[in-house]
Amino acid sequence: MRFRAKIVDLACLNHFSRIINTIAKLAKTCILRLTVCKLYFILSDKVANGGASMWCELSQGNFFDEFQMEGVAAEHNEIYLELVPENLSRALKTAQSAKAVKIKLTNKHCPCLRVAVELPSLSSSNRIVTHDIPVGVIPRRMWNDFREPSVPDFDVSIYLPVLKTMKSVVERMKNLSNFIVIEANLSGEMNLKIENDLVSVTTHFKDLGNPPWASEDGCQSSAQGRDLESMAEACIDIKKLQQLLAGQQVNPTKALCS
Amino acid sequence: MPFSAPPPASGERYALSASLDNARHLSSLLRAVHFQDHATCFATASGLRVTVEDAKCIQANAFIQAEIFQEFSVQEESVMFRISLSVLLDCLTIFGTSSLPGTSTALRMCYRGYGYPLMLFLEEGGVVTVCKINTQEPEELLDFDFCSTKVVNKIILQSEGLREAFAELDMTSEVLQITMSPDKPYFRLSTFGNAGSAHLDYPRDSDLMEAFHCNQTQTNRYKISLLKPSTKALALSCKVSIRTDAQGFLSLQYMIRNEDGQICFVEYYCCPDENITEAEL
Numbered sequence: 001m002r003f004r005a006k007i008v009d010l011a012c013l014n015h016f017s018r019i020i021n022t023i024a025k026l027a028k029t030c031i032l033r034l035t036v037c038k039l040y041f042i043l044s045d046k047v048a049n050g051g052a053s054m055w056c057e058l059s060q061g062n063f064f065d066e067f068q069m070e071g072v073a074a075e076h077n078e079i080y081l082e083l084v085p086e087n088l089s090r091a092l093k094t095a096q097s098a099k100a101v102k103i104k105l106t107n108k109h110c111p112c113l114r115v116a117v118e119l120p121s122l123s124s125s126n127r128i129v130t131h132d133i134p135v136g137v138i139p140r141r142m143w144n145d146f147r148e149p150s151v152p153d154f155d156v157s158i159y160l161p162v163l164k165t166m167k168s169v170v171e172r173m174k175n176l177s178n179f180i181v182i183e184a185n186l187s188g189e190m191n192l193k194i195e196n197d198l199v200s201v202t203t204h205f206k207d208l209g210n211p212p213w214a215s216e217d218g219c220q221s222s223a224q225g226r227d228l229e230s231m232a233e234a235c236i237d238i239k240k241l242q243q244l245l246a247g248q249q250v251n252p253t254k255a256l257c258s
Numbered sequence: 259m260p261f262s263a264p265p266p267a268s269g270e271r272y273a274l275s276a277s278l279d280n281a282r283h284l285s286s287l288l289r290a291v292h293f294q295d296h297a298t299c300f301a302t303a304s305g306l307r308v309t310v311e312d313a314k315c316i317q318a319n320a321f322i323q324a325e326i327f328q329e330f331s332v333q334e335e336s337v338m339f340r341i342s343l344s345v346l347l348d349c350l351t352i353f354g355t356s357s358l359p360g361t362s363t364a365l366r367m368c369y370r371g372y373g374y375p376l377m378l379f380l381e382e383g384g385v386v387t388v389c390k391i392n393t394q395e396p397e398e399l400l401d402f403d404f405c406s407t408k409v410v411n412k413i414i415l416q417s418e419g420l421r422e423a424f425a426e427l428d429m430t431s432e433v434l435q436i437t438m439s440p441d442k443p444y445f446r447l448s449t450f451g452n453a454g455s456a457h458l459d460y461p462r463d464s465d466l467m468e469a470f471h472c473n474q475t476q477t478n479r480y481k482i483s484l485l486k487p488s489t490k491a492l493a494l495s496c497k498v499s500i501r502t503d504a505q506g507f508l509s510l511q512y513m514i515r516n517e518d519g520q521i522c523f524v525e526y527y528c529c530p531d532e533n534i535t536e537a538e539l
Contacts, residue, residue, distance in 0.1 A: 175344075201349060
């Protein structure tokens, strides 16, 4: 098992750091899956607690200048690691103005991800800050637990409004109620609602746009025959939603909700 | 009019209906009196008064006169209801409290009458939020009966002079003692805390003193925990008038200028804790 990679471009590094920061805010531990072309950050389902689960797929070519990986075996050319994203986030904090960042999988006393940050210095010799982040290697027999989740059958899929507005509204609603109802339809309208004995508040978003889903998939047929105006709704724990939104550090071009 | 489609059904008469282009003109004033969960709203043709009380000793009033609103109409002689101020503020600031230049939340407020909820329609950047807040039976409010003829001592200070003093009040002291006198120390704030007593004097010829009309030496003590919330009003204001009557009741009136330069008032009334009329300290 070998892994080494290098980032030289500052913009790529910043983007990568922001993604890690977002993940760090969502969960204490996550799975990092490495393949020849991609990195995946996976949070397993927490269906029992109603929390967030996550599947993050990154093309390594978008971030890394060098990327070499050798998996556990030839037929299974992948590596699965368990790590604490907060550690990685903190290591990358020192790399804000770095010349280069090298990441390598090592096994000196225990498996670690060694993050070496090369910092600019006035003298000719380089300054290198190294962080050793302990990781757990996930054995092959457990890889099936972390398969890509299939998008569940949905009734409505819609683009999210400006996250900043949504964040403010959900934050205020959190003071008023424990649960929030999100409803949306295929005409690009989405409502956030809370209701209790004291107060009811509804925020209406319009003109959001609905993403087109390929109709080859059989599961989309339920959305096809759907009345454009009728709303599909879901009731969720507001604290968890607020946590999810508050952690967003990456400014998405588009964010989807289904 | 910030809303293209008026929310009330045609033919409905609302006991209170108002429109405000910038909801912050209302929310910032309400925050200055938000030291209890509930408030009493009292509306007449002249405007809106929001009252908050605590311990039957302190009362704060925020006045937003009708001219501040783009539209303000009260059908009956007056309209009065009790409402959760915390919920009202959360609704008024639903789009956030940070004020980006150029963006503001437009507000429309409607109240059908006794027993009906207060309806708020807020809009910012094309997003509309509708709030329905239940109202309650108004409770009887304290009447401090403070009128200008009964005032014994009065000073008007520029708020910047008092802001630091109030922000740094020794909270381990149970009382804030206020001395006003035609002679030295003229105007003194004192606290008696665990570390010792602290006195802050303002001379009558100070630049900060805009008006000084003290006829009698008075020293009164007020529960500091009750007065501390007035710091919020002080922070927003440019001037404050401090008056006491023969019983030692305290009136603090804060002149607040909003983003558009309009003037509003917030006042705090407080009962004295004990009455010490001697000048000796």
